[in-house]
Every structure is written in C-alpha cells, then in structure tokens.
Amino acid sequence: MASTATEAEFVITRVFDAPRELVWKAWTEPERLAQWWGPKGCTIRVAKLEMRPGGIFHYAMQFQPGHDMWGRFVYREIVAPERLVFVNSFSDADGGITRAPFSQLKQMWPLEVLNEVTLSEQKGKTTLTLRGRPINATEEERKMFASMHESMRQGFGGTFDKLVDCLAKAG
Amino acid sequence: MVTDTLSTTFAALADPTRRAILARLALGETTVSELAKPFKMSGPAVSKHLKVLERAGLIARGREAQWRPCRLExxxxxxxxxxxxxxxxxxxxxxxxxxxxxxxxxxxxxxxxxxx
Known part of the structure; x- marks a missing residue:
C-alpha cells in the first residue's frame, strides 16, 4: 500500500561535515557503530554484527553498570555507500524481539520499526536522511503513527503542538 | 488488558474530529454544545465522538445532568x-x-x- 508508506513516515535529516565513505563506515563497522549509536552517556557492547541482508546487529546498551538493555537491527538492504535498510527492535540477550523494557513507554513503543537510511554527498559533506515507520503494527497503531506525523507536519492548524505542550506542562 | 486499552486509545485518536475535540479541551473544560460549534455537527454526532473518547479514557465528563462539562484526561x-x-x-x-x-x-x- 503506497499510501501507508507515505502517510506513516517519520523523517529526520542531518548534514555531517564528513565524506560519505566515512559516514558509511561509521554505520557499518561494529567498533565504529559502538562509538556513537545510542544517547550520550550509554555504552554499547556489540554482541553480533552481520553486515548482510538478513544479518543482525545485536547490542547491549548500558546506562549504568549491570543494567543491559538489549536491542537489535535486522538488515534488509545494504547498498554501499548510500543506502541501508533495517528493522530495529528491543531484544533479549539471545536476540529475540521484546517490547520496550521501560515501563513508561512499554505500551506505546512499536514492536518493530523499519528504518531507511540514505546518504548523499555534496562538496565533502554528507546528508543523511532517516525514514522510520512501525511495521507489523496493528491497524490502530499504524493509523495513530500516521496521524501523529500528519499533525506534526501540519499541526492541524497548530492546535496539536499546543496540545502536546499543554500535556507536557500538565506533567 | 494492555493491548485492548492501547487499541482503544489508538482508534479513538485516529479520527481528526476527535483529535480536534481534544485540542479544544486542552484549553479548558467545556460543554457538548460549545464543542459542537466549530464542527457544523449535530449534538448527537458530537456525543458519539465523546463516548468514544470517554471509553478510551481520554476525556472525563461531569455528573450534573444538564451541564456535563467535558475535560481532557x-x-x-x-x-x-x-x-x-x-x-x-x-x-x-x-x-x-x-x-x-x-x-x-x-x-x-x-x-x-x-x-x-
């Protein structure tokens, strides 16, 4: 369904002051990926990285000693140095899919998110675009995801942004 | 059950009119007739949307028979x-x-x- 793909997309674009080859390596070599993947303050231990379609990147994310949060990518497409498609999910120590491990968002975090990363280079700088959307989601989850993005883009008259602000303040 | 609650919330939010109703309620509690105004909808049509939102736990309604103010949860x-x-x-x-x-x-x- 073409419409689903466009409706439900989540897009982030970022320009890096580095050639595309280098950005590609940062995404595809385990010791490099472990240097930056994940929020600040966490360390990544790479359990497995198989750079081939169907291969898995299985990692433990650690924010404090003794507390591993497992996650995985399963690669779908690898076209060096410009395109990487993978499915991201939380996981257990054996690499099986799990729900988000933190209670706050457990119910709202999609089980699996399909991510498409594209890299293009202009004058030594690399533009990275990441598109993400939940897959294997329930119809309701998909609709909701789509409507969240629609409202983020158009703010349906700006009201939704305000609503989210209000809610954030309401604490 | 967790999944059922989640589906109900998602289904309730998937409709643009219901999202607009929530956005209005974010500004403060109000009545059904006030809510109906911007939508060119009948009272019963709005009530139907409100029931869906109420079931999903997204709004709560006052108990007073005539004036049943809606507020956002x-x-x-x-x-x-x-x-x-x-x-x-x-x-x-x-x-x-x-x-x-x-x-x-x-x-x-x-x-x-x-x-x-």
Whole structure:
C-alpha cells in the first residue's frame, strides 16, 4: 500500500561535515557503530554484527553498570555507500524481539520499526536522511503513527503542538 | 488488558474530529454544545465522538445532568505523543555523537597527513 508508506513516515535529516565513505563506515563497522549509536552517556557492547541482508546487529546498551538493555537491527538492504535498510527492535540477550523494557513507554513503543537510511554527498559533506515507520503494527497503531506525523507536519492548524505542550506542562 | 486499552486509545485518536475535540479541551473544560460549534455537527454526532473518547479514557465528563462539562484526561495522550518524541530524541542524540565521532576521526587523519 503506497499510501501507508507515505502517510506513516517519520523523517529526520542531518548534514555531517564528513565524506560519505566515512559516514558509511561509521554505520557499518561494529567498533565504529559502538562509538556513537545510542544517547550520550550509554555504552554499547556489540554482541553480533552481520553486515548482510538478513544479518543482525545485536547490542547491549548500558546506562549504568549491570543494567543491559538489549536491542537489535535486522538488515534488509545494504547498498554501499548510500543506502541501508533495517528493522530495529528491543531484544533479549539471545536476540529475540521484546517490547520496550521501560515501563513508561512499554505500551506505546512499536514492536518493530523499519528504518531507511540514505546518504548523499555534496562538496565533502554528507546528508543523511532517516525514514522510520512501525511495521507489523496493528491497524490502530499504524493509523495513530500516521496521524501523529500528519499533525506534526501540519499541526492541524497548530492546535496539536499546543496540545502536546499543554500535556507536557500538565506533567 | 494492555493491548485492548492501547487499541482503544489508538482508534479513538485516529479520527481528526476527535483529535480536534481534544485540542479544544486542552484549553479548558467545556460543554457538548460549545464543542459542537466549530464542527457544523449535530449534538448527537458530537456525543458519539465523546463516548468514544470517554471509553478510551481520554476525556472525563461531569455528573450534573444538564451541564456535563467535558475535560481532557491527559495521560493516555501524553504516552502516545511521547513515543514519537522519544524516538526523534534518540536519533538526534545519536547523531550528535556521530557528528563528534566524525570530527575526531578527521582531525586524527589530518594530523597523520601532516606528519608524513
């Protein structure tokens, strides 16, 4: 369904002051990926990285000693140095899919998110675009995801942004 | 059951009129007839939407028979909004680190090139 793909997309674009080859390596070599993947303050231990379609990147994310949060990518497409498609999910120590491990968002975090990363280079700088959307989601989850993005883009008259602000303040 | 609650919330939020009703309620509690005004909808049509929102736990309604003010129940909605926010933030933080990593790497390469 073409419409689903466009409706439900989540897009982030970022320009890096580095050639595309280098950005590609940062995404595809385990010791490099472990240097930056994940929020600040966490360390990544790479359990497995198989750079081939169907291969898995299985990692433990650690924010404090003794507390591993497992996650995985399963690669779908690898076209060096410009395109990487993978499915991201939380996981257990054996690499099986799990729900988000933190209670706050457990119910709202999609089980699996399909991510498409594209890299293009202009004058030594690399533009990275990441598109993400939940897959294997329930119809309701998909609709909701789509409507969240629609409202983020158009703010349906700006009201939704305000609503989210209000809610954030309401604490 | 967790999944049922989640589906109900998602289904309730999937409709643009219901989202607009919630956005109006974010400004403060009000009546059904006030809510109906901007939508060119009959009272019963609005009531139907309100029932869906109420079942999903997104709004609560007062008990007074005539004036049954509707108000927003923030927490389910906040949960939904927060996943998108968290996901975006997760990537933005990772990209900040990638930016630093690439800068360090290139600085190292330049130093090495100068030594040669």
């Amino acid at each position: 923030a927490s389910p909605l906040r949960d939904v909004a927060s996943w998108v926010e968290h996901y975006r933030r997760f990537w933005e933080h990772s990209f900040d680190r990638l930016d630093d990593y690439l800068a360090r790497l290139q600085a190292k390469e330049r130093r090495r090139a100068r030594k040669k």
